[in-house]
Amino acid sequence: MSKKKGLSLEEKRTRMMEIFFESKDVFQLKDIEKIAPKSKGIAPMTVKEVLQSLVDDNMVDCERVGTSNYYWAFPSKALHARKHKLEELQKQVSDAKQRKLSLEKAVEKAKVGREDTKERSSLLKELQSLRDKRTQLQAELEKYRECDPDVIEEM
Numbered sequence: 001m002s003k004k005k006g007l008s009l010e011e012k013r014t015r016m017m018e019i020f021f022e023s024k025d026v027f028q029l030k031d032i033e034k035i036a037p038k039s040k041g042i043a044p045m046t047v048k049e050v051l052q053s054l055v056d057d058n059m060v061d062c063e064r065v066g067t068s069n070y071y072w073a074f075p076s077k078a079l080h081a082r083k084h085k086l087e088e089l090q091k092q093v094s095d096a097k098q099r100k101l102s103l104e105k106a107v108e109k110a111k112v113g114r115e116d117t118k119e120r121s122s123l124l125k126e127l128q129s130l131r132d133k134r135t136q137l138q139a140e141l142e143k144y145r146e147c148d149p150d151v152i153e154e155m
Contacts, residue, residue, distance in 0.1 A: 007042065012050045015040035017059065020073035027071050 007015070019035055020027075027035070032051060036042040042050065051071060054060040058081070060073040114120070145151060 009050070009053070012042050012046060013054055013059075015042055016047075016050050016054060017073060017078075020060065020071075021075050021078075024074060025072070028068055029071070032071065 016032075016036060019032065019040060029048065029051070033044060033047045036047045036050075037044045051060065054073070055062045055071070059078070060071055061077075062069055062071050064070075
């Protein structure tokens with residue numbers, strides 16, 4: 001006795017799309033619920049769930065006519081959707097390349113005048129020492145802040 005392995009959601013979606021592409025027809029939910037288990041082996045309890053996931057992803061079109069919902073998907077729509085997605089991704093790639101080039105140019109422009117020379121390194125050391133002295137003086141100033149006449153007057 002071998003146990004039968006169930007289909008994954010992606011396999012069910014693929015098989016459901018095959019139903020639409022092979023027949024190139026419009027179906028109601030009850031028709032799909034009859035066809036899917038027999039021809040594609042999709043469990044009857046999951047047909048509605050799989051179909052709804054395809055509708056949510058715009059792979060299958062659904063339209064309400066009167067009191068009935070009709071479902072359809074044609075191969076040309078899938079091809080068009082893939083082409084559109086490919087164009088969108090190619091545009092994103094080209095935009096990213098343009099941005100990369102502009103950033104590289106900005107980096108090169110920023111490097112001009114920042115060559116590592118003795119004068120520059122001595123100036124950077126001096127700048128750092130002045131910053132350290134400034135923080136030290138600010139700390140000392142904070143220490144004597146309680147004796148400041150303006151602060152006492154505010155209190």
